[in-house]
Amino acid sequence: MTAFSGLMTPACLIDRPRLIANAGKMAGIANARGVTLRPHVKTLKSLQAAKYYAPPGSPICVSTLAEASYFAGAGYNDILYAVCLTPNKYQQVSALLQQKVKLTVLVDSKSAVEALCHAAFDSGSPLSVALEVDTDGHRAGLCPDSDELTGLAKDITNANHLQFAGVVAHAGASYSCFTTSEHASMAEQETNRVMHAVKRLRDAGITCNMVSVGSTPTALYAPHQSGITELRAGVYITYDCVMAGLGICQTDDIAMSVLTTVMGVQQDKNQILIDAGWMALSRDKGTTGHKQDCGYGLVCSEQGALLEGWYVVATNQEHGIVRHIDGLNVDAAGFHFGQRLRILPIHACATAAQFSQYAVTDDNSEITEYWARINGW
């Protein structure tokens, strides 16, 4: 056990009781709906963290093949790589298949399917391939109404070395929804459109064993609709200021923070300098368009209590600048050199990526253990 005072700063803290509560809530939602939860491990990328929300044996979703390999090595054998596969990654895919992992890859274009059909994977069993379906015009995916959807599904089905898995949708547009009714409406749209694709495929004689939808906001508000086989969600495990700004969680649910030390109290500028710059917090400013712009993060006491109105207004590489939203005085607020504070991340996936390990606390005063994470591709 290490007291916070003995830690090098900046350090990335995980509040384990909150993480466990967040995991339980989402698992309960999936369970109540009778769908499988496929957690996206891209936020924490940590085996030790995953045991609380996706223990070995669980289906998982990954954002890189490096994650796939890391989790496969620990016994995970049902992995969805949820980024369109390009040919320069076929070798890594072969390596995973040789480990007897059930890897499902994603494609959304004729070119990508053609490349897969002409590829040779060094594996005894066929590669599972899903089609990405676009339900909100957000980024990628095939239109549920397109001829391409059924045509490509047939091409995959007809390739001996491929196995058609089904359809995957990601309602990324939900990150621009700010009310419960907007989230519910976006979730309904995601479900309806992906089910429309499933129906069209079924009419063409093609079965979707995987009908996967998700994003943390839509997973929380998804309607009870039959046909969906699994929910995907990732950032729910820690949440962050973006999710709080969308009304998806409270700041008290946020299970990640960056422990930092005050380097200077500048009365003349009415601001304090902390040793968490963008290298620790990341450059993510995802709440810029929100009702409350949290800058680079919200400030909490060492014990994790939110210091209302104090936020990181600017960052340099190793410096963060903290001010109050209404200009409260830094001296009156009692800030002092050497003081420890904690910063709630704007975007947990981005902040976590700046670290190679997490310091885990159960009581907001001591570190109980460290969890490793991987980065890279």
Next chain:
Amino acid sequence: MTAFSGLMTPACLIDRPRLIANAGKMAGIANARGVTLRPHVKTLKSLQAAKYYAPPGSPICVSTLAEASYFAGAGYNDILYAVCLTPNKYQQVSALLQQKVKLTVLVDSKSAVEALCHAAFDSGSPLSVALEVDTDGHRAGLCPDSDELTGLAKDITNANHLQFAGVVAHAGASYSCFTTSEHASMAEQETNRVMHAVKRLRDAGITCNMVSVGSTPTALYAPHQSGITELRAGVYITYDCVMAGLGICQTDDIAMSVLTTVMGVQQDKNQILIDAGWMALSRDKGTTGHKQDCGYGLVCSEQGALLEGWYVVATNQEHGIVRHIDGLNVDAAGFHFGQRLRILPIHACATAAQFSQYAVTDDNSEITEYWARINGW
């Protein structure tokens, strides 16, 4: 030798001939002025890269004590840690002193000096301490005219276990200067104000052996003024879109790029998707206020030729979205699935931090070697 086609993407490429040219230019400037160049190694954090611009034996500047330890382990013994030292880092400072490294630390407040004066460092020789001087109101440092400056210098001088080194200034405001005359004027201001501090200290009977100024823009345009003992600069070694936007370099001087693969060509949205999202490029959008907003990076061909007007307009974790500034057609431009492209970074320090190694090329087609980097604190 690995061809680009054999690389996992995204990958961080270093163009070695450009890096060597950038190193040579800055070394030539310092040499012509008769001042020592103290390269800031925070951009690349790589021993293998540093041999081209700060070989062992050179004085260096670091942004973290992890960097100090990494470079000290390779024989570097004159290291300036250019971030205000907080008490929770004293133990790491002691460890470095025990390695017989000449470590200079920075402070800029009475609280920080008091803490140092009361500290006990487990070392036979005194700890070298410099005062940060504020020359532009940018971030930190003591006012050159303040009584605090001379008072704190005396306190340091009087402490047996400390040695007063001198003064350090960083003209961070130069990152808001867009013309040669503005850069030269900012450099002159930095020099004049830091020399005013030196004169006031000398009048108080205190000698500054270290009079250190720098930032890449002001180092390039610094006036020939006696009294300055060293120039610090970091990002000049690779440059980036921010530096090009400030007129400090040409895009052809940028020695870092992210190799990426096209995941999809979306005619309907007239955009392409690449496998370099913010996880590879970083969330830095430092050219937002510039004449040309480069988004998350400028697009080049696989061979490194700038594709005029094409840039990364948006990013998700593992997706980048590329469009043309004037809406040129993606098909007409010949983009295709599986194609390799290169992205020039907005801010090299931030992009480099997303990687654990660099793939080094001499001919823009093959990788000659890999350089490791460290992250963390």
